[in-house]
Amino acid sequence: MKKVQKTLAVLLVSAMGVASLYGCGGQAADSQGSSSSGQEEATTTQAEEAAGTEEQASSGGAQQLNFYAWTSPENMVPLVDAFNKDYEGTYELTYQKLADAATMTINTALGSGESIDVMTQASAMDLRVRADDGVYMGLKQFFDKEGWTYEDVMGSAMEETMNIEGDYYAIPYCNNINMVWFNKKMFDEAGLEYPQAGWTWDDFRETAIALTHGEGGDKVYGAMMDYADGDGDNYWDLIARQKLGAFTYYNDDFTATRFDAPEFKESLEYFYNLAMVDKCVVPVDEYMALQYYRDPTGMAGLYNGKYAMWIAPVYGCLYLNESYGEIPEGTDIGVVDMPTVDGGATITTCYTSTASIPTSCKNPDAAWEVLKYVCIDRADLFAGPKAMHPGYEFQSDEERDAFNHIIFDGKPGLDVDMAMEVMAMDRTLVSKDNTVRQGQVGINEAIKNNLTLVFSGEMSVDEALANLKEQGDAAIKADQ
Amino acid sequence: MSKITKRDIKENLTGWAFIGLNLLGYLLFKLLPLFLAGVLSFTKWNIAASLDTLQFVGFGNFSRIFHDPVFWESFWNTILYAIVMVPIAIGLSLVLAVILDTHVFGKGLLRLAFYLPNISSMVAVSVVWMILFIPSYGPINSILMSLGIDNPPKWLNATSTSLLSIIIIGVWQRLGYNIIIILAGLQGVSKSLYEAAEIDGANGIQKFFYITIPSLSNTMFFLTMISFISSFQMFTPVQVMTKGGPGTSSSVLVYYIYKAAFQNNDIGGASAMAWVLFLLVFVFSAARMIVSRKKES
Numbered sequence: 001m002k003k004v005q006k007t008l009a010v011l012l013v014s015a016m017g018v019a020s021l022y023g024c025g026g027q028a029a030d031s032q033g034s035s036s037s038g039q040e041e042a043t044t045t046q047a048e049e050a051a052g053t054e055e056q057a058s059s060g061g062a063q064q065l066n067f068y069a070w071t072s073p074e075n076m077v078p079l080v081d082a083f084n085k086d087y088e089g090t091y092e093l094t095y096q097k098l099a100d101a102a103t104m105t106i107n108t109a110l111g112s113g114e115s116i117d118v119m120t121q122a123s124a125m126d127l128r129v130r131a132d133d134g135v136y137m138g139l140k141q142f143f144d145k146e147g148w149t150y151e152d153v154m155g156s157a158m159e160e161t162m163n164i165e166g167d168y169y170a171i172p173y174c175n176n177i178n179m180v181w182f183n184k185k186m187f188d189e190a191g192l193e194y195p196q197a198g199w200t201w202d203d204f205r206e207t208a209i210a211l212t213h214g215e216g217g218d219k220v221y222g223a224m225m226d227y228a229d230g231d232g233d234n235y236w237d238l239i240a241r242q243k244l245g246a247f248t249y250y251n252d253d254f255t256a257t258r259f260d261a262p263e264f265k266e267s268l269e270y271f272y273n274l275a276m277v278d279k280c281v282v283p284v285d286e287y288m289a290l291q292y293y294r295d296p297t298g299m300a301g302l303y304n305g306k307y308a309m310w311i312a313p314v315y316g317c318l319y320l321n322e323s324y325g326e327i328p329e330g331t332d333i334g335v336v337d338m339p340t341v342d343g344g345a346t347i348t349t350c351y352t353s354t355a356s357i358p359t360s361c362k363n364p365d366a367a368w369e370v371l372k373y374v375c376i377d378r379a380d381l382f383a384g385p386k387a388m389h390p391g392y393e394f395q396s397d398e399e400r401d402a403f404n405h406i407i408f409d410g411k412p413g414l415d416v417d418m419a420m421e422v423m424a425m426d427r428t429l430v431s432k433d434n435t436v437r438q439g440q441v442g443i444n445e446a447i448k449n450n451l452t453l454v455f456s457g458e459m460s461v462d463e464a465l466a467n468l469k470e471q472g473d474a475a476i477k478a479d480q
Numbered sequence: 481m482s483k484i485t486k487r488d489i490k491e492n493l494t495g496w497a498f499i500g501l502n503l504l505g506y507l508l509f510k511l512l513p514l515f516l517a518g519v520l521s522f523t524k525w526n527i528a529a530s531l532d533t534l535q536f537v538g539f540g541n542f543s544r545i546f547h548d549p550v551f552w553e554s555f556w557n558t559i560l561y562a563i564v565m566v567p568i569a570i571g572l573s574l575v576l577a578v579i580l581d582t583h584v585f586g587k588g589l590l591r592l593a594f595y596l597p598n599i600s601s602m603v604a605v606s607v608v609w610m611i612l613f614i615p616s617y618g619p620i621n622s623i624l625m626s627l628g629i630d631n632p633p634k635w636l637n638a639t640s641t642s643l644l645s646i647i648i649i650g651v652w653q654r655l656g657y658n659i660i661i662i663l664a665g666l667q668g669v670s671k672s673l674y675e676a677a678e679i680d681g682a683n684g685i686q687k688f689f690y691i692t693i694p695s696l697s698n699t700m701f702f703l704t705m706i707s708f709i710s711s712f713q714m715f716t717p718v719q720v721m722t723k724g725g726p727g728t729s730s731s732v733l734v735y736y737i738y739k740a741a742f743q744n745n746d747i748g749g750a751s752a753m754a755w756v757l758f759l760l761v762f763v764f765s766a767a768r769m770i771v772s773r774k775k776e777s
């Protein structure tokens with residue numbers, strides 16, 4: 001009996017070992033096979049692909065295409081269904097959900113040897129690195145084939161940041177325009193007029209001070225700002241961005257930073273005063289502890305009356321939705337353009353998430369069809385439901401209004417009429433996307449390290465800017 | 481030399497078969513990645529790109545990290561965290577375990593209460609501690625202010641106290657596990673030793689220092705080792721609560737490695753730092769074992 005038990009144990013353990021080896025080996029062989037196809041297959045023609053792959057056989061002749069993003073699968077159903085209907089018999093699109101938009105998540109997916117036709121990303125720096133390392137295809141060839149120019153379709157602000165040495169490696173599938181969301185009831189209770197387009201940063205400050213009241217845990221703040229910490233946006237440089245334009249941190253030839261420019265001092269001093277002198281914005285300790293850097297929490301803080309104004313992208317209104325938390329009865333959220341520097345034309349910051357075609361994709365022309373569909377042809381089914389504007393420029397007021405309706409309609413607690421009216425106004429966009437590789441990691445680290453000290457009261461504005469200049473320049477030099 | 485019999489071979493094979501799967505897992509998922517991290521520490525590579533883009537940079541990554549002040553700050557913070565947190569956590573645990581080992585009302589409940597932090601999600605726990613630490617109206621500072629302290633610490637929001645705050649959480653979280661291990665050790669201490677000491681007129685403190693502590697030396701050794709190794713690998717509270725800040729005041733090695741690899745795509749630099757961390761743990765473990773063996777002999 002003992003002998004039988006022993007033999008059985010040995011057999012079972014051996015079988016498990018062999019199974020594990022076979023499993024790992026099989027997967028490795030598969031992925032090796034796919035990755036080795038890599039760049040060679042990128043040049044394969046559509047006709048060759050149409051000759052019939054396994055995927056085609058499984059989908060009744062239509063070629064299988066894979067689109068990777070981090071949107072939840074149920075929200076992708078309308079887009080995928082529409083694509084598969086429009087390209088019935090030719091292509092069969094499958095959506096593959098990524099865990100998140102993190103650099104490593106996307107890099108491991110791209111490096112895994114999986115068949116990826118279109119990949120999305122949130123970071124402009126990641127895009128640049130992948131483009132430089134040959135992970136993505138240049139898209140100018142496809143624009144040329146369509147008879148388009150990037151600037152005509154996507155606008156000059158996008159073209160400026162997406163142009164990587166004369167080619168384009170991604171199309172923004174959304175354009176997140178920063179606006180000021182405000183709690184109308186809090187303005188009413190304070191007897192203040194709602195802000196209007198053309199208001200200045202001084203107006204913003206006065207309003208924030210007027211709306212701040214209370215003490216301790218019951219204190220209500222005029223505004224919430226994203227500090228250079230957590231995962232939110234930085235506000236401290238907004239004024240500098242409005243004044244200096246895209247690639248704000250760099251000089252004209254990208255050989256040094258310009259943190260010594262007076263615009264940066266003006267910008268940082270302004271936000272320092274809001275936080276540390278006037279104390280009319282949520283302080284950094286509460287901001288971190290209550291996680292206001294997360295957009296759903298940011299909107300919840302606004303409609304729960306913790307603060308009266310919140311600078312956030314248009315998609316902030318997405319969180320006026322019961323699925324993100326109970327919205328109090330009578331919630332009334334308004335929206336206005338970002339304050340101006342001098343009361344003149346509105347200049348607003350924006351940033352994008354983008355989509356690209358990996359060089360390892362089997363059929364570039366088919367991948368282009370997906371990319372075009374997702375970013376341009378049917379942005380209403382991808383960016384729209386996420387309450388994001390598309391990356392391209394609207395060709396008419398009707399087109400713009402129709403898209404804004406997709407974004408704003410059905411958001412309980414939002415003043416939709418005000419939102420529609422505000423979004424119809426003219427504004428100049430300054431992109432925050434930074435596709436310059438030199439020094440970017442070092443600059444971002446320096447910003448975080450120094451600015452957290454400024455907003456915790458341990459470093460002066462001048463000292464922080466001097467450090468940023470020194471550390472930023474050193475980072476650029478090290479990368480050259 | 482005795483002859484190897486068929487039975488010996490069979491027994492050996494049986495033994496190998498039993499450890500085979502575990503060994504395979506160790507080789508594939510521990511030793512191989514360790515080796516690969518060693519290789520990657522001498523390279524520059526974007527994981528998304530093909531292997532053709534992998535560049536050998538010699539000791540470039542090591543040179544770079546050794547010239548990086550944030551790396552050194554993270555390194556010293558890691559050491560500081562370990563050398564402050566571990567003795568406090570073990571000392572406190574010892575005292576609490578001895579108290580819990582005697583006749584205390586609600587002993588079982590207290591043991592559970594002390595052990596709960598150990599099985600709680602560190603992410604959730606960190607969020608709660610962030611609220612407790614809010615300088616202006618958090619419960620901790622509210623108590624301190626009610627006790628007459630006008631300027632209580634800013635805890636996570638000051639460079640002077642951010643790491644201290646994380647040490648406090650580390651001690652709190654570690655207590656339960658330490659207490660369970662020490663309580664187990666206390667069961668092995670012979671009651672006759674205490675009885676003999678009592679006959680000789682020893683008081684409670686003398687019994688604690690001359691019987692309890694020496695009898696727990698093996699348990700203490702185990703706890704010290706485990707605590708130091710886990711404190712060198714501390715990550716979650718920093719990631720959730722401070723992101724290494726304000727400035728870089730609470731950055732620790734694992735957090736810095738994570739940032740390099742997962743946020744800044746610096747696989748080579750992260751691998752080099754991971755090897756430095758490995759050496760730190762290895763040197764510490766080896767030194768502690770040598771000391772222990774010398775002591776035993």
